[in-house]
Amino acid sequence: MAFTRPTGKHRRPSRAVRVGANVAGIATLTAAGAVAGVAGPAFASDGAPHTEDTGLTQAIVxxxxxxxxxxxxxxxQRSAAxxxxxxxxxxxxxxxxxxxxKRHADEAKRKADAERAAKERAARDEERKRLNTFVLPIEGSYVSTGYKASSSLWSSGSHTGVDFHxxxxxxxxxxxxxxIVEAGWGGAYGNNVVIQMSDGTFTQYGHLSSIDVSVGQTVTPGxxxxxxxxxxxxxxxxxHFEARTTAQYGSDIDPVAYLRAHGVDL
Structure with missing residues (x-):
């Protein structure tokens, strides 16, 4: 007789159930053998029928x-997998x-670096702008004696600079x-200071009562x-204020035009 098993995962019956079923099957086979023995002439020599040990129970276990x-x-294996x-x-x-x-950290660092670089550029631009600024030598003053004015007071016969009141x-x-390229006594100029400007020109400040700078010192506008x-x-x-092309006397240029060319309202 053929048995048909349903598809899908299933568990084997427990050992006790399987052994019980196998024993029952063996008993059935034994009974059938006994019946067949009664119908036929074959009997054991001692007159008592017995079954053959087929080993089915051990094999199944x-x-x-x-x-x-x-x-x-x-x-x-499933658990390990x-x-x-x-x-x-x-x-x-x-x-x-x-x-x-890491990506967020890199992006934050990039932004911080960009902001820092922008601030540094702005600071440099501001400093450059400040250094390129020109101011009056005396705040709120005015020119009392003009450039190239004639007088016997000057050895050249004319004024080589302008006088600020x-x-x-x-x-x-x-x-x-x-x-600063000169700071000290300048003869007819008295105590004077000469500055080499950042654009390569020179300015002179004469008749000072005192000097606050020394040669080699850098100065800023104002x-x-x-x-x-x-x-x-x-x-x-x-x-006495002069603008010159060199540090030497005689290379003077118009001081008022010089200051105006550098943005000073005069």
């Missing part, structure tokens, strides 16, 4: 133990999280950024370099 071990091994998959998933997630964190002790400022006075060849306190 051994097969079931093997199946149980196979099932247990398969379950262990599940653990490996979970571990791989966790590692992948951790790597992605680390990559995301100022009382003794008035603050005198560098008109722009530059380096920085105080001394106080006005009446030292040297003068008739009264004022500031």
């Amino acid at each position: 051994i097969g079931d133990d093997t199946a149980d071990r196979v099932d247990a091994q398969a379950e262990t 599940d653990e490996a998959a979970a571990r791989l998933q966790a590692e992948t997630a951790a790597k992605k999280q680390a990559a995301d964190a 100022a009382e003794t002790g008035t603050s005198v400022h560098a008109v722009g950024a530059g380096t 920085q105080q370099i001394g106080l006005s006075g009446a030292t040297g060849n003068v008739t009264g306190p004022h500031l």
Whole structure:
């Protein structure tokens, strides 16, 4: 008789059930043999019928133990595979999280670097603008004697600079950024300061009552370099201001035009 098994995963019946069923089957086979013996002439010599030990019970028990071990091994393998998959998933997630964190950190650093660079550029531009600024040598003053004015007071016969009105002790400022190339007594100019400007020209400040800078020192626009006075060849306190192409006497240019060309309202 053929048995049809439904498809799908199933468990073997328990050992006790299988053994019981096998014993029942053997008993059935034994009974059938006994009936056949009654119908035929074959009887044991001692007159008592007995069944043959076929070994079916032992074979079935051994097969079931093997199946149980196979099932247990398969379950262990499935558990190991599940653990490996979970571990791989966790590692992948951790790597992605680390990559995301690094990307965010790199982006934040890039933005910070860009902002810092922008601030540095702005500061440099501001400093450059400030250094390129020119101011009056005496704040709020005016020209009392013009350029090239004629008089016997000057050895050349004409004024080589301009005079700014100022009382003794008035603050005198560098008109722009530059380096001090002369600071001390200048003969007819009295106490004087000469500055080489950042554009390569020179400016001179004469008749000072005191000097606040020294040779080699750098100055910025509006920085105080001394106080006005009446030292040297003068008739009264004022500031003598010259613009020159060199540091030497005789290379003078129009000081008013020079200051106006550098943006000074005069």
